[in-house]
Amino acid sequence: MIDQSTSTAAGSRAPAGHPGRLRLPVPAGRARALVLAAVFVCAACGLVYELELVALASYLVGDSVTQASVVLSVMVFAMGVGSLLAKRLNCAAAVGFAAVEILLALVGGLSVMGLYASFAWCGQSRAAMVGFAFAIGVLIGAEVPLLMTLIQRIRRQDAGGAVADLFAADYVGALVGGLAFPFLLLPALGQLTGALLTGAVNAVAGGLIVLWLFRADVTARARTRLLVANAAVLAVLAGAAWAAGPFERAAREAVYGGHVRLAERTAVQEVVVTGSPLRLYLDGRLRVSGRDEYRCHEALVHPAMAGPHGRVLVLGGGDGLALREVLRYPDVRSVTLVDLDAELVALARTDPELSRLNRHAYRDPRVRVRTGDAFEWLRRAGPGAGPSRRYDVVLVDLPDPDLSRSAKLYSQEFYGLAERVLAPDGRLAVHAGAPGASPSGFWTVDATVRAAGLRTADYWIGAGHRGGDRGFVLAARHHAPPLRLAADAPRLRSLSPASLAAAERRADASAVRDLPPSTLMHPRTG
Numbered sequence: 294m295i296d297q298s299t300s301t302a303a304g305s306r307a308p309a310g311h312p313g314r315l316r317l318p319v320p321a322g323r324a325r326a327l328v329l330a331a332v333f334v335c336a337a338c339g340l341v342y343e344l345e346l347v348a349l350a351s352y353l354v355g356d357s358v359t360q361a362s363v364v365l366s367v368m369v370f371a372m373g374v375g376s377l378l379a380k381r382l383n384c385a386a387a388v389g390f391a392a393v394e395i396l397l398a399l400v401g402g403l404s405v406m407g408l409y410a411s412f413a414w415c416g417q418s419r420a421a422m423v424g425f426a427f428a429i430g431v432l433i434g435a436e437v438p439l440l441m442t443l444i445q446r447i448r449r450q451d452a453g454g455a456v457a458d459l460f461a462a463d464y465v466g467a468l469v470g471g472l473a474f475p476f477l478l479l480p481a482l483g484q485l486t487g488a489l490l491t492g493a494v495n496a497v498a499g500g501l502i503v504l505w506l507f508r509a510d511v512t513a514r515a516r517t518r519l520l521v522a523n524a525a526v527l528a529v530l531a532g533a534a535w536a537a538g539p540f541e542r543a544a545r546e547a548v549y550g551g552h553v554r555l556a557e558r559t560a561v562q563e564v565v566v567t568g569s570p571l572r573l574y575l576d577g578r579l580r581v582s583g584r585d586e587y588r589c590h591e592a593l594v595h596p597a598m599a600g601p602h603g604r605v606l607v608l609g610g611g612d613g614l615a616l617r618e619v620l621r622y623p624d625v626r627s628v629t630l631v632d633l634d635a636e637l638v639a640l641a642r643t644d645p646e647l648s649r650l651n652r653h654a655y656r657d658p659r660v661r662v663r664t665g666d667a668f669e670w671l672r673r674a675g676p677g678a679g680p681s682r683r684y685d686v687v688l689v690d691l692p693d694p695d696l697s698r699s700a701k702l703y704s705q706e707f708y709g710l711a712e713r714v715l716a717p718d719g720r721l722a723v724h725a726g727a728p729g730a731s732p733s734g735f736w737t738v739d740a741t742v743r744a745a746g747l748r749t750a751d752y753w754i755g756a757g758h759r760g761g762d763r764g765f766v767l768a769a770r771h772h773a774p775p776l777r778l779a780a781d782a783p784r785l786r787s788l789s790p791a792s793l794a795a796a797e798r799r800a801d802a803s804a805v806r807d808l809p810p811s812t813l814m815h816p817r818t819g
Contacts, residue, residue, distance in 0.1 A: 316509040321448045327506055328444045329462040332437075334498040335394070336466030337473065339433040341491045342401040343368055344474045346429075349405055349484055350422045352563060352576050353412045360422070367423055368430035375434025382435070386442035387507040391519045393439065394499025395526050397432040402492020402530045404429065405484050406540065413544035437463065443507060483558060485541065489534045496526050549574060555644070559636035571646045573612060575637075575692065581612055583650055588787045589724065589763050592754040592796070593688060594618035595788055596767050597722035599779040601685040605629070606714065608667040608702075610690035611637040613651030619688070620657050621783040628660050629684075635664040667691070668701050671710035683716040693726040694734060700816040703738055708745035712770070721747060721768040728753055728803065729761040734818050736805040739766050744810035748773040751804075752796035754787075764800065 317324045346364045351357035382389030404425040411421035437459060444455055478487035500523040504516060511519070533540075545553045545565065552568035565574040571583035594615055603626045605619050611632035619628050632638055641647050642655045654660065663670060667689075674682075689711070694703040701707060703725075711721055723742065728735035735751075742749050747768035754763050767774050776797050778790060811817040 317447065318506065318508075324447045324506055325444060328440060328447065328502065329458060331498050331502045332440055332459055332462040333466035333469070334494065335433075335436050335440075336463040337470030338397075338401065338491050338495040338498075339429070339436075340467045340470035341474050341478065342404060342429050342433075342488070343426075344471065345405050345484055345488045345491075346408065346422060346426055348474075348479070349408055350418065353408070353418050354422075363419075364422065364426045367426040368433070371427045371430025372434030375431035375436075376438055378431065379435035379438040382439060383442050386439045386446070387503050387510040388515050388519070390436070390439040390443060391499055391503035391511075391523075393432050393435045394495055394503075395519070395522050397429065397436075398492040398496035398499070399526045399529065400425065400428050400432065401495065402489050402526075403533060405488040406533060406537075409485070409544055410540075413547040443502075446507075446510070480560070485537050486534055489530050489537070493527055493530050496523055496530070499523075548577065555640075557636075559634050561634040561637070564634075564637060564640065566640075566644065566647070569646070571650060573647065578692070580692075581614065581647075581650075583646070586614055586650070588754060590614045590618050590690075591785050591788045592752070592763065592765055593690060593722055593724050595778055595782055595785060596752070596765075596774075596776055596793065597686045597688060597720045598622060598782065599775070599777050600720060601716065601718060602779070603627075604684045604716075605686045605688065606684040607631070607688045607690060608671075608711070609692075610688065611641060612647065613638075613641040613654040615688055615690045616654040616660065617651045619686075620652075620654055620659065622779075622781065624781070625659060628657075629663060630660065631663045631665060631667050631670045633664070633666050638662055638664070668707055668710065671707070671714060674714055682714075683719065684714055685716050685719045687711050687715055687719065687721045689721070689723040691724070694738060694811075694818050700811070700818070701813055703741060703811055703818075704816065705741050705744045705810045705812045708742050708747065708768075712745055712747060715770065717770065719769070720774050723766040723768070725764045725766050727761050728764040728800070731818070732803055733805055733808065735764040737808050737811055737817050738764075740808040741810040741812075742766050742768050746770070750774055750776050750797065751800040752776055752793065753799045753803075754792075754796050762799070 319327070343364060347357070347361045350360035350364065354360055379389070408418055408421050408425060412418040441455060441459060444459065474487070478491070482490060500519070503511060504520060504523075508516060541556075542553070545556055549565055549567050549572070553565060554568060555564070555566040557564055562576045566572070567574070571581065572579060573581035595618065598619070602622060603624065605625055605628045607615055607619065607628060607630040609632055610616060610630060611634055616628060616630055619625060638655070641651055655662070689702075691702050692699045694700065708721070715721060721742070723738060725735050725738040739749050739751055747770060749766050749768045750773045752765050752767070754765065767776065776793050778785075778788065778793065809817065
């Protein structure tokens with residue numbers, strides 16, 4: 294290669310076969326800017342692929358901390374592998390870069406579809422997630438060394454300056470891609486179409502750089518092959534976009550089994566409602582089974598109502614089913630429900646089956662709905678909660694604890710905030726997950742509630758057709774609250790004084806004590 298700094302005229306006529314001599318269709322300065330623009334676009338696309346994998350794996354498998362750690366670790370390692378492999382392509386950097394971008398567009402663009410298909414039809418997605426993360430990482434890692442060679446073909450400069458320019462464009466592109474994913478691609482297009490569009494952008498950017506800007510570096514035969522390959526990849530991505538709707542419907546049928554009546558992504562989560570009897574899934578996890586949901590909601594609500602219950606606070610429970618049980622007490626004066634997902638609450642109001650299941654609870658004039666994060670709502674409500682504004686009963690009806698966004702809602706700090714809005718003789722009830730699947734997880738919740746200064750009573754209730762037990766923690770300030778039903782309790786289908794006593798004995802028989810609490814700085818799920 295030779296210094297091209299004096300070759301600024303577009304269309305320089307230097308001999309094409311001369312080693313290191315490059316004919317550019319634009320001045321060298323503009324060509325260099327175009328290469329940096331390609332670095333920017335490639336970096337943005339690469340980060341979108343990473344975030345797509347992390348987000349979908351979190352939805353499908355849960356535990357977003359673990360999924361993010363696995364995806365990012367594998368990708369960073371694979372990027373190092375890709376950088377080493379790119380050395381073999383430096384002798385034909387333009388063709389090598391075009392081939393890398395074609396493969397990256399194909400693999401990255403189809404990664405979400407492939408990962409979801411693995412989950413839907415093979416029953417697992419971890420191996421597919423790792424495979425896609427490695428393949429994408431190798432291809433991303435090969436980009437920068439090849440682009441470094443190409444930018445030096447335009448105008449040789451010191452290595453430090455070239456690396457600084459490339460990395461600056463790369464980091465800014467990553468910033469744009471990182472912001473575009475949650476604020477533009479995900480809400481506007483969804484994960485599947487967003488990944489396919491990103492792949493198309495990747496293919497077009499790589500094709501333009503090589504087939505136009507560096508066309509003098511590529512033989513006519515190679516240009517034809519690259520053009521055909523690029524067109525084929527774009528056709529595949531377009532076909533996948535066209536088939537996205539039927540694919541999603543078929544995958545949902547495979548995952549949820551039975552007729553999918555409603556499927557939508559709200560600002561918070563994916564909500565799926567299937568046939569009759571109703572089953573409600575949130576982010577792929579069964580949240581409500583219309584056949585036996587009453588077991589869990591009776592168990593959560595009615596032991597906590599054994600005492601004063603004029604003012605009740607429900608944290609979560611946007612489906613309205615815990616609300617239904619609370620409203621069965623005529624002396625309840627007001628119920629405040631705080632849920633993050635306004636669209637789920639709207640669904641519980643308007644969906645014929647779900648509203649019938651919750652007995653149109655949201656129509657009751659005693660109900661006040663507040664949309665927001667339960668932690669932040671408690672944080673704002675606590676300091677001004679005088680005696681007349683405190684709650685006799687606080688019900689925590691949230692997703693099962695895991696190392697994701699729900700972790701702070703099972704922390705010592707969260708229960709401390711809940712304790713601040715609790716009346717002096719009030720009770721706090723927590724739906725604490727499935728102790729059969731994770732006994733230490735349940736007892737970690739118990740330890741965390743006690744660390745917030747409350748006294749606890751624990752009980753496990755059979756979950757019916759869902760299988761296993763569901764665990765509950767009932768807490769009060771000064772002493773462990775007795776597990777009993779209120780004298781004015783309505784007629785219940787699954788709960789009685791005898792079954793409640795048996796549920797307490799079942800929990801005590803499996804007690805795990807002296808566990809550390811979960812905190813914001815050290816979240817624990819068992």
